[in-house]
Structure formats: structure tokens, C-alpha cells
Amino acid sequence: MAGSSSCIKEVRQDGSAAVVSLTGEIDLHHTPEVHKTLVAVCDRKPTRLVVDLAEVTYIDSSGIGTLVEVFRRVNGYQGKLVLCGLNERVRGVFEITKLDRFFKICNTQAEALAA
Amino acid sequence: MSQTGPGCIERLARLHFTSETANMARVRPVVEEAARRVGFSEAETVNVALAIDEAIANVIRHGYEGQPGQPIEVTLERIERSGRPGLQVIICDCARQVDPEHIVGRPLDDVRPGGLGTHIMRTVMDEVEYTRRQPEGMQLRLLKIVTITASSGDG
Numbered sequence: 001m002a003g004s005s006s007c008i009k010e011v012r013q014d015g016s017a018a019v020v021s022l023t024g025e026i027d028l029h030h031t032p033e034v035h036k037t038l039v040a041v042c043d044r045k046p047t048r049l050v051v052d053l054a055e056v057t058y059i060d061s062s063g064i065g066t067l068v069e070v071f072r073r074v075n076g077y078q079g080k081l082v083l084c085g086l087n088e089r090v091r092g093v094f095e096i097t098k099l100d101r102f103f104k105i106c107n108t109q110a111e112a113l114a115a
Numbered sequence: 116m117s118q119t120g121p122g123c124i125e126r127l128a129r130l131h132f133t134s135e136t137a138n139m140a141r142v143r144p145v146v147e148e149a150a151r152r153v154g155f156s157e158a159e160t161v162n163v164a165l166a167i168d169e170a171i172a173n174v175i176r177h178g179y180e181g182q183p184g185q186p187i188e189v190t191l192e193r194i195e196r197s198g199r200p201g202l203q204v205i206i207c208d209c210a211r212q213v214d215p216e217h218i219v220g221r222p223l224d225d226v227r228p229g230g231l232g233t234h235i236m237r238t239v240m241d242e243v244e245y246t247r248r249q250p251e252g253m254q255l256r257l258l259k260i261v262t263i264t265a266s267s268g269d270g
Contacts, residue, residue, distance in 0.1 A: 028172045029136035058143070060168050061231035062176075089161050096162070096238055097231050 008037050009055060017113055018046035023055035026063035035066045042073040049074050050112040054085025059093050071103065080104070084112035124203070125193040127152060134175045134185040142189060143168055146204070149191040153202045154261045163259055166239040167204050169232035170255055178210025178253060185209065194258070201241075201260035209252040215245035 007030040009023040018041045026034055041049060051067065053059070067083070074081040084106040086094065094100040106112040127149040132138045146167045150160040171187065179185045185208070192203040218233060236243050242258040 025140060027136070027139050027168065028175065029139060060165060060172065061235055062172060064231060092158070092161065093165060093235075096165075096235055 007034055007056075009052075011037065011041060013046075014050075014113060016046060017048035017050060018044065019050045019052060019109065019113070021052040021055065021109075025058040026056055026066075027058065027060045028062045031062040031066050034063065035069070038066065038070045039073070042070060042079075045077050046079060048080045048082065048113070050082050050084060050109060052085050052109050052112070053083060053090055054087075054109075056085075056090055057087070059090050061093075061097070064093060064097055064099060067103070068099070082106055082112040082115055084109050123195060127191040127193055127202075128189075129191070130189045132187055132189075133183065134179045134187055135183045136172075136175060139168060139171055139175075142171060146189075146191065149193075150202055153193050153200050155202070155259075156262070159259070159262065162239045163202060166236045166257060166259075167206075169235045170204075170206050170257060173232050174206065174208045174210060174253075174255075178208050180211075196260050199260050199263060201258055204257045206255040206257075207248060207252060208254075209248075212247050212251070212253060213245075215247070218245055 005024065007022050007024045007026055009021040010019070011021075012019050020038060020041055022034060024030065038049075038051070049070070051070075071081045082104045085108065086105060091100065094103070094105070104115060106115050128145050130142060130145060132142070143164050146164045147160050150163045155163060167189070171189070174187055175181065188207040190205040192205070194201050194203045236257065240257045240259045242256070244256045246254045246256070248254050
């Protein structure tokens with residue numbers, strides 16, 4: 001069945017920051033796994049959480065909603081959430097929902113770690 | 116298959132599947148292919164696929180409350196409106212019925228998880244119409260007409 005592979009490519013620590021790299025199609029099927037992973041990382045309260053979407057080919061409102069919830073969690077302990085690597089299709093979903101103005105979005109992981 | 120002309124409807128695809136979320140990934144490429152055949156640009160095609168994906172997600176999540184194994188039927192049709200081609204998508208389910216007037220998106224300045232799918236559908240598509248089916252379930256009809264641009268040779 002299509003869509004059964006993991007969307008979590010990598011979770012790593014970079015100093016006081018955490019970097020979560022996602023891959024594939026973030027839809028209603030994969031959102032629970034992404035949500036679980038990001039919440040577990042949030043619980044460690046990294047000063048900065050970078051979510052790298054460079055290998056994400058698709059995201060729907062359930063994926064965007066998860067990122068909104070994670071933003072609130074990170075903001076709640078005065079951390080910083082930064083997204084990076086959005087391709088045109090993924091960026092388009094943020095624009096339709098007008099959340100491109102809500103999130104801090106960088107082009108690359110290096111920029112996100114320095115922003 | 117009928118020829119497309121004024122008032123004509125050409126069926127492009129009909130899909131029957133069940134409410135497992137894994138099935139959504141199989142529907143998206145079919146919707147994209149239909150949108151390209153109708154004549155949408157690549158940017159419009161991905162947005163139409165997103166809108167239909169959101170509609171199906173709403174059926175699974177809210178209509179069937181996440182219960183797997185429930186039937187969903189998606190029909191994709193090419194239509195014409197005032198000489199312009201369009202894609203009509205009809206989604207039928209056997210889920211609990213709701214008052215169509217109660218299906219609304221939320222204001223986008225209220226930033227919180229959830230409620231974005233309906234907004235996406237209404238932003239992307241030209242028409243979004245919910246009706247109750249008899250004796251059970253809901254039908255959602257979504258329509259988008261191809262945007263005519265100066266470079267597309269209109270006029």
C-alpha cells in the first residue's frame with residue numbers, strides 16, 4: 001500500500017538546537033507519526049527546533065495543523081521553531097492558509113540554525 | 116464516452132475505496148491526472164489535488180470519525196461552463212449526516228490546529244456544495260473552472 005513508509009528521515013541534536021528532517025508526503029495518514037516525533041522532541045525543550053521540509057513532496061492541512069501545534073508548544077517554553085527547505089508545492093499550502101506569515105521560514109537548514 | 120461540448124459532461128474517472136487514510140495517497144495522482152487532462156496549469160493542478168485531498172480527509176476524520184473500512188466514492192468529470200472547461204468532483208459517503216450550513220472554515224487570523232481543510236477547499240475551488248444523500252450519507256460537489264490567461268490564447 002502506498003503511503004506506509006516513515007516520514008521521519010532524521011532527528012538530531014545540533015548544540016542546543018534540535019533538527020527534525022521530514023520526507024515524503026505529510027498527509028492525514030502520516031501526520032500522527034510526525035506529531036508524535038515532534039512532540040517528543042519538544043518535550044526535551046530545545047532552544048531551537050528546526051523542521052527541515054526539503055524532502056517533503058506534499059503536505060496537507062493535517063500536517064500544517066501539527067506544525068501550528070508544535071509552534072505553540074515551543075513558544076510556550078520560549079523556544080524558537082524554524083521551518084526550512086520548503087519546495088514550491090509545500091510553500092503553496094502555507095500561502096493558501098496564510099501561515100507563511102506566521103512561521104519563521106528559511107531556505108536552508110544552515111540558515112534556520114543561524115536565524 | 117461522450118464528446119465534450121456545451122453542457123456535456125465527460126466522466127474521467129470513478130474511484131471506490133474505503134476510509135483507511137493510506138488510501139489517500141492513491142487518489143491524489145488520479146485527481147492530478149484528471150486536472151491536467153482538463154487543462155489546468157501545474158500550479159492549479161496541485162491546488163485542486165490538495166482541495167480534493169482535504170475533502171476526503173474531512174470525510175474520513177469527521178464523517179466516519181476515523182473508522183476504517185467505510186465506503187467512499189469519488190467521481191471526476193470534465194464539464195464546460197460558458198465555453199471554458201472545468202473539473203467537477205463528486206464525493207459520496209455513507210457517513211453521518213450534517214447540516215451543510217454548519218460546514219464552515221474558521222477565520223485564518225485564529226491560528227490554531229484544525230479547520231484549515233474547509234478553508235483550502237473554498238479558496239481553491241469555485242463551487243463547494245454539500246447535500247444530504249438519501250437514505251444516508253453526504254455528497255460533496257466541488258467544481259473548478261480553468262483560469263483563462265492572456266497566454267492561453269483566449270479571445
